[in-house]
Amino acid sequence: MSSVLYDTPGPRAKRRNILFSVLFFVLLALLLWWVWQVMDDKNQWDWALWEPFTTEQAWTTYLLPGLGDTLKAAAISMVIALPLGAVFGIARLSDHLWVRAVAGTVVEFFRSIPVLLLMLFAFYFYYRSTDISSEQRPLYAVVTGLVLYNASVLAEIVRAGILSLPKGQTEAAYAVGLRKGQTMSSILLPQAVTAMLPAIVSQLVVIVKDTALGGVMLGFTELLNSRQTLAANYANNIPSFIVVAAIFILLNFLLTTFASWLEKRLRRSKKSTGAVLGEDTEINPGAIRGTLGTGENTGGGI
Numbered sequence: 001m002s003s004v005l006y007d008t009p010g011p012r013a014k015r016r017n018i019l020f021s022v023l024f025f026v027l028l029a030l031l032l033w034w035v036w037q038v039m040d041d042k043n044q045w046d047w048a049l050w051e052p053f054t055t056e057q058a059w060t061t062y063l064l065p066g067l068g069d070t071l072k073a074a075a076i077s078m079v080i081a082l083p084l085g086a087v088f089g090i091a092r093l094s095d096h097l098w099v100r101a102v103a104g105t106v107v108e109f110f111r112s113i114p115v116l117l118l119m120l121f122a123f124y125f126y127y128r129s130t131d132i133s134s135e136q137r138p139l140y141a142v143v144t145g146l147v148l149y150n151a152s153v154l155a156e157i158v159r160a161g162i163l164s165l166p167k168g169q170t171e172a173a174y175a176v177g178l179r180k181g182q183t184m185s186s187i188l189l190p191q192a193v194t195a196m197l198p199a200i201v202s203q204l205v206v207i208v209k210d211t212a213l214g215g216v217m218l219g220f221t222e223l224l225n226s227r228q229t230l231a232a233n234y235a236n237n238i239p240s241f242i243v244v245a246a247i248f249i250l251l252n253f254l255l256t257t258f259a260s261w262l263e264k265r266l267r268r269s270k271k272s273t274g275a276v277l278g279e280d281t282e283i284n285p286g287a288i289r290g291t292l293g294t295g296e297n298t299g300g301g302i
Contacts, residue, residue: 034243039238049236053243058230066215066226067247073222074138077146079243081207082200084147085154090184092159103155111152116213119145123218138221150207154200161196162188194266201259205252223247 009017039045091103110118123141126132131138165188173183203211215225223244231240 005204006168016243034262042238044238047237049234052230052234053239061095062226062230063223063243066221066223069220069226070208070211071251072224073142073146073211073214074204076143077150078204079142079206081154082152086158088151088155089158091163092155093162095180103147107155109152109153111156113149115145115149115210116217117145117180118148119214119218121145122148140215141165141218142211142220142222145214146207146210149202153203157196157199157203159191161192161199162194164189194263197259197263197266201256204259205255205277208251208255209248 041047088103088107091099094100094103094109112122119141122144123137126137126140127146162184169187169191170183173187179187211222212222212224215222215228219225227244229241232238234240
């Protein structure tokens with residue numbers, strides 16, 4: 001069935017698509033076979049290198065404590081960054097110039113600095129200016145860097161999600177006598193949340209992965225850092241990388257699966273505004289990046 005954005009392929013296009021698909025899977029199979037052969041030539045499939053992952057010590061001493069620290073840092077960062085990003089995203093839509101200017105300056109400043117630099121600055125700040133213990137300092141630095149950077153990105157996601165709504169929603173709310181704050185909290189945000197959810201989840205996945213930066217540079221005992229200690233004891237660098245990568249994939253898969261379930265539940269809920277957001281409506285992270293820095297305003301500001 002054809003649509004405005006998609007034409008049903010004809011017989012020639014179908015044959016071409018099948019040919020490309022077969023070619024892709026053949027090339028993928030060759031690549032996997034080559035990787036398998038290279039690892040086999042380097043004896044990376046020897047059971048002695050993989051056996052430690054079948055023992056309790058490798059998990060309870062190294063991997064599980066590292067996974068716990070990864071989840072701890074990611075969870076704290078998410079809990080702080082989400083509401084902080086929402087506040088700054090709404091502030092960037094304010095009708096007051098000084099509110100927009102302050103929020104925009106903060107967001108653009110922290111969004112422009114690499115998250116690793118933010119972690120390093122935070123680490124040395126806590127080292128010089130606070131009494132935080134050396135054991136807790138890496139965790140504080142990692143969480144601070146993740147919050148500052150990701151809250152600024154989430155602020156832009158929130159702003160883009162609200163701007164994507166039809167202006168008629170704001171005008172209708174004003175017509176029935178709602179104030180600006182009521183319009184934002186009762187009309188705009190409930191609709192925008194469903195549309196923003198895919199982009200928000202993609203940023204939460206970034207938070208989980210970026211915890212590894214603290215392990216590399218600050219000695220934070222997260223999963224990747226714990227892998228390094230494990231590999232040093234068992235001399236199994238490649239297998240340990242593969243296992244840790246699989247754990248990260250599983251974590252992010254669970255996160256995206258939960259988000260998909262939550263999105264469907266929100267769309268079915270009576271509080272969801274299905275009349276405005278269609279079944280396939282979502283905010284594309286790539287499209288959001290195209291709107292960053294535009295500073296557009298909307299009638300739904302505070």
